[in-house]
Amino acid sequence: MSPHPGIDTDAIKDKARKDLLDLLEGVRGKKNLVIEQSLAGPIGLFAKFSTLQDYGVDKVFFLENDNLDTSQKNIVFLASGEKANNCVAIAAQIKRLQQASSIEHEVSVIWVPRRTLVCNKILEEAGVLGDISVEALPLHFLPLDQDVLTLAYDDPFADLYLRKDPTSIFLAAQALMPIQHRYGLFPRIIGKGDNAHRLMQLLLRMRSEAAADENAATSKRGMMPSASIESLIIIDREVDMVTPLLTQLTYEGLIDEMFGIKNNQAEIDTSIVGQAPGQQPKAQNSAPQQQGLKRKIQLDSSDKLYDQLRDANFAIVGPLLNKVARRLAGEYESRHGAKSTSELREFVNKLPGYQAEQQSLKTHTNLTEEALKYTQTDTFNRVLEVQQNLVSGSDPSSQHDTIEELMARDQPLPTILRLLCLESTISGGLRPKDLDHFKRHILHAYGYQHLLTLHNLEKMGLLVARSAANPFYIPVGGGGASESNITNYNTLRKSLRLIVDEVNEQDPNDIAYVYSGYAPLSVRLVQAIIQKQELLSTIRGPSSDTQSSTPSAASGWQGFEDVLRSVKGETFNKIQKGDEAAVKSRHMLMGSGKVKTVVVMFMGGITRTEIAALRFVGKQLEGRKRLLICTTGVVGGREVVGAAVEKGDFGKG
Numbered sequence: 001m002s003p004h005p006g007i008d009t010d011a012i013k014d015k016a017r018k019d020l021l022d023l024l025e026g027v028r029g030k031k032n033l034v035i036e037q038s039l040a041g042p043i044g045l046f047a048k049f050s051t052l053q054d055y056g057v058d059k060v061f062f063l064e065n066d067n068l069d070t071s072q073k074n075i076v077f078l079a080s081g082e083k084a085n086n087c088v089a090i091a092a093q094i095k096r097l098q099q100a101s102s103i104e105h106e107v108s109v110i111w112v113p114r115r116t117l118v119c120n121k122i123l124e125e126a127g128v129l130g131d132i133s134v135e136a137l138p139l140h141f142l143p144l145d146q147d148v149l150t151l152a153y154d155d156p157f158a159d160l161y162l163r164k165d166p167t168s169i170f171l172a173a174q175a176l177m178p179i180q181h182r183y184g185l186f187p188r189i190i191g192k193g194d195n196a197h198r199l200m201q202l203l204l205r206m207r208s209e210a211a212a213d214e215n216a217a218t219s220k221r222g223m224m225p226s227a228s229i230e231s232l233i234i235i236d237r238e239v240d241m242v243t244p245l246l247t248q249l250t251y252e253g254l255i256d257e258m259f260g261i262k263n264n265q266a267e268i269d270t271s272i273v274g275q276a277p278g279q280q281p282k283a284q285n286s287a288p289q290q291q292g293l294k295r296k297i298q299l300d301s302s303d304k305l306y307d308q309l310r311d312a313n314f315a316i317v318g319p320l321l322n323k324v325a326r327r328l329a330g331e332y333e334s335r336h337g338a339k340s341t342s343e344l345r346e347f348v349n350k351l352p353g354y355q356a357e358q359q360s361l362k363t364h365t366n367l368t369e370e371a372l373k374y375t376q377t378d379t380f381n382r383v384l385e386v387q388q389n390l391v392s393g394s395d396p397s398s399q400h401d402t403i404e405e406l407m408a409r410d411q412p413l414p415t416i417l418r419l420l421c422l423e424s425t426i427s428g429g430l431r432p433k434d435l436d437h438f439k440r441h442i443l444h445a446y447g448y449q450h451l452l453t454l455h456n457l458e459k460m461g462l463l464v465a466r467s468a469a470n471p472f473y474i475p476v477g478g479g480g481a482s483e484s485n486i487t488n489y490n491t492l493r494k495s496l497r498l499i500v501d502e503v504n505e506q507d508p509n510d511i512a513y514v515y516s517g518y519a520p521l522s523v524r525l526v527q528a529i530i531q532k533q534e535l536l537s538t539i540r541g542p543s544s545d546t547q548s549s550t551p552s553a554a555s556g557w558q559g560f561e562d563v564l565r566s567v568k569g570e571t572f573n574k575i576q577k578g579d580e581a582a583v584k585s586r587h588m589l590m591g592s593g594k595v596k597t598v599v600v601m602f603m604g605g606i607t608r609t610e611i612a613a614l615r616f617v618g619k620q621l622e623g624r625k626r627l628l629i630c631t632t633g634v635v636g637g638r639e640v641v642g643a644a645v646e647k648g649d650f651g652k653g
Contacts, residue, residue, distance in 0.1 A: 006228050006597050007183060007628055009143040013046045016139055020047055023135055024055040024076065027108050031074035034093070036086060037062045038154040039078060039112060041263030045142050068093055070101040074108070080154065081111030081136070082167055087119040091126035098131070107132040112152065113139045113171065140175030141630065144264055145301050147618070148611060149630045151175060156632035157605045158643035160195060161238065161460045168632045169195060172603065173202040176232070176630070179599070180207070184226030185576040186599065190556055192525055193236020195603045197570035200234060204574070224578035230596040230625060233529055237604025237635070239487055239568050240521040241462060244607050244640045245422045246387050247380075249516050251317050252299070252310035253608040254371050256636055261608070264300040273297060273366050277359055297363060305360045311612035313505040313513050314375065317368055324361055328354065379411060386419055391518050392499050393490065396423045400434065404441065413446045414641045417453070421462040421641065426489045429466030449646045456644035487521070488566040495563045496524045497539045510538060511613035522602070523613040525567070528560040530598055530625060531617060597626045605635030 020043070024031070033052065035043065040062070049060065061068050063079055063086065075097065079086040094107055107128075111119060115136045123129040141149040156168040180186060185207070189200050211223055237244070248257055259266045270293045301307040305324060309317055374380060383406070386399045403419050420438055424430050430438070439454055457463035493499055498519050500512035511527075512519040527535040536559070556573040557564060564571050600614060611629060618627040633639075 006595075006626060007179060007599070009146055009149060009628075012141055012149065013143050016142060017046045017051075019137055019139070021051070021055050023108075023110055023137060024052065024057065026135075027056070027074050027076055027106070027133075029056060029074055030058045030072050031056050031076050032059045032061065032068065032072045033057045034061045034063050034068055034075065034077045034079075034090075036079040037064050039080065039152070041265070042139070042142050042152040043078075044265075045144070045263055063089055063093075066093065068097065070097065070103060070105070073103055074106050077107070077109045078112065078137070079109075081114055081116045081119050082153075082171075084118055084122060087122035088126075091123055091128055094128045094132065095126060098128075108135065109133070110135045110137050112137045113174070138174075140171065140178070144634070147615065147627065147629055149175075149628065150634060151632045153632060155639075155643070157237070157635050157639055160604050160632075162456055162643050166195075166198065169199050169202060169603065172199055172601065172630075172632055173206055176203060176599075176601070177206050177210070179229075180226075181210070183228055184224050185578065186229055186232035187225040187576060188231040188556065189234065189574045189576065190231060190529060190572065191234030191236070191601075192564065192567055192571055193234070193239045193569035193603065195238065195569075196234035196236040196601075197572050199601070199603060200572055200574060204576075207576070225576055228594065228597060230598050231529070232599045232601060233526055234601045234603060235522050235525060236569055237522075237602060237606075238461075239525070241425045241487075241640070242391065242422060242489065243520040243522055243610060244605070244635050245418050245425065245637050246391070246515055246518065246609075247384055248514075248607060248609045248636060249314055250310065250514050250609050250612045251312055251314050251368075251371075252612070253514070253636070254314050254375070255299070255367060256608050257638075258371060258374055260638065261299055261634075264298060265296045266299055267294040268297055268367070269293070270295050272370050273363050297367075303360050305357060305364055309364060310608075311514075311615055313508075313516060314371060315505050315516070318372075321361065321365055321368060324357075325365075328358060328361065379406070379409070379415075382406065383415060383419065387422060388517065390419075390422050390426055391489075391493075393493055396427050396430075397434065399423065403438075407441055407445055410445075413442070413450070413453075414638065414645060416442065417457065417463070417641045417645070418637045421457060424463050425487075427466065428486055428488075429464045432465045435463070435465050447649060449648055452646040453644050456646075457641075460644060462640070462644070485568060487568040489521075491566040492521060492563065495539070495566070496521065496528075496535075498524065500538075508616065511616055513616075514609040514613050520607075520610050520613055521567075522606075523610055523617065526600055526614065527617060528557065528563070530621065532559055534620065595624065595626055597628050599628045599630060602629075602631040605633045605639065606631040607636055608634065 024033075049057075052060070056074075057076075058072050059069070063077065066089070068075070077090050077093075079090060081087075090109060097105055097107070109123075109132055111134070113136070115134060120129065120134075123132070123134075139152045142152050144150050151168065151171055153168055153171055159165040160168055176186075180203075186203075189203065191197070191200060207223075248254060252261070255261060255266055259268050273295055276295055299306055299310070308324075309320060312320060382402055386402050389399055390396060399419075403416065406419075407416055420430070429435075442450055442454065454463065489498070496519070498512075498521060500510050500517055500519060503510070503513050503517050505513050505516065510519065511523050514520070524535070557571065602610070606629065611634075614627055614629055618625075621627070
């Protein structure tokens with residue numbers, strides 16, 4: 001078999017679809033599908049409902065709604081095997097089905113991504129395990145786009161940092177291992193952060209187990225370093241909690257802030273984006289009823305206009321849309337200049353594409369107008385001002401009056417918490433007096449149930465009191481980087497040039513454009529590995545001699561060892577080796593001029609602005625390297641703070 005040219009994300013999608021359809025095909029005849037709600041979106045990324053219908057699915061029910069009917073003999077449950085409450089719900093519905101129905105149903109349960117002992121035990125104790133067929137659907141990475149893979153796992157951020165549940169680390173390792181089996185070992189595994197280090201250790205352990213397996217002897221290729229992958233870079237979200245707390249300023253990030261994007265879809269009011277194409281508008285007298293209607297908008301690279309807009313800073317989206325509108329108008333007018341039937345036929349053939357682009361332009365123009373209203377509000381600008389003052393190193397206490405004013409205006413609690421957590425993360429905690437003051441104000445303004453919210457934030461290390469011995473104010477040195485227990489933004493702001501004063505948003509030359517002047521620390525760390533010379537030039541200025549201080553052949557963290565001592569968590573750089581003779585012969589076959597892939601894995605989640613920044617880095621490396629972004633999930637300030645917010649209301653009867 002010839003070597004793989006690179007990691008094919010379409011192949012991952014095709015395999016997921018085939019695995020699911022094979023399991024459905026194994027259940028003969030018509031069937032009702034009962035699916036966990038949080039899995040519906042990930043499944044929709046690779047299998048449409050019409051495809052499921054072709055494989056016998058008659059009706060689809062959500063597991064949480066508990067409204068399964070008995071219209072079909074075959075029932076298929078599809079749910080996450082990592083959640084015990086899913087097992088309890090499925091067992092209860094199966095027992096009720098057996099008691100209430102006169103038909104003898106054939107029940108199948110498909111666990112995603114694996115069958116667990118806990119679920120087996122729950123089904124056994126409920127007395128239904130012997131009556132059902134149990135399978136597993138190994139659904140790990142799913143492509144959000146050609147260059148982004150995410151785990152099919154719900155709420156990994158809260159599990160990892162609030163509940164301290166390491167399941168997502170194990171699932172990430174399980175998702176990365178098939179890539180190694182198919183394309184070869186990651187020649188170098190490098191990263192920063194405690195959870196990143198655990199993932200690296202788990203990958204090494206899984207490699208050892210695979211090598212010990214008798215079947216592994218038949219596939220030596222998987223046990224050799226890859227010729228198409230350069231390295232795996234793992235970044236723990238915990239090393240940079242500031243970035244997700246900031247307001248995202250790219251077009252895609254701003255849509256996420258306003259409406260939320262999940263599985264490449266955003267639910268937006270039809271009063272903003274209008275009815276879906278092909279739907280008849282309702283009568284005018286029913287307009288009030290239309291206010292609450294939502295429409296799902298697909299947001300991925302299949303929409304060519306969105307592909308151009310999503311990673312741009314929002315400040316330049318208006319002019320970009322204007323340029324597209326003028327181009328489309330010109331192309332429409334060109335039909336009047338068609339003189340022959342062949343020219344007219346060519347225009348007619350292009351017409352569906354024009355109409356689709358026109359519809360996309362209308363949708364994104366409406367979204368941009370709504371986002372413009374949002375960004376012009378006094379609240380948005382006050383919040384943004386506080387954020388930019390904090391990241392630029394201003395005295396945190398000077399921002400307290402603005403935060404209190406926002407509380408007095410009854411701004412949503414997550415908005416307030418994001419600002420307080422941002423100050424705490426940057427400053428190594430709030431002064432105990434200030435922290436007590438804000439806690440008291442939050443409880444009085446938003447309810448005493450938020451004692452639990454404040455406890456959760458403290459547990460995650462996002463909102464803590466500054467201690468006298470806080471290493472944030474002491475130069476971190478002496479020991480290795482693994483001893484850092486806090487990220488020192490005061491030091492890193494200068495040593496990695498996190499603040500860029502002059503940003504060209506129209507034609508950016510640095511990743512700082514995604515936050516209008518702030519460069520995400522997480523992406524700076526990736527640059528420290530794959531863009532050493534460019535990063536050193538950015539930090540020291542283009543006139544400085546960066547070649548002499550860091551050799552061009554430097555690999556791993558070389559040249560940035562001192563900087564890493566100011567970043568929280570373990571630092572590692574592991575080289576994986578194979579049989580020397582086999583590796584040499586393979587590299588001779590592959591040649592040396594091939595563009596290699598760098599896999600960047602974010603544990604705990606990645607923001608849409610970080611994805612935009614990594615794509616910017618990828619464009620700068622075009623022709624030399626290709627970036628593939630992997631993550632346990634996509635997060636933003638809503639998810640980070642929302643994981644801690646107590647949903648119950650104990651104060652109102």
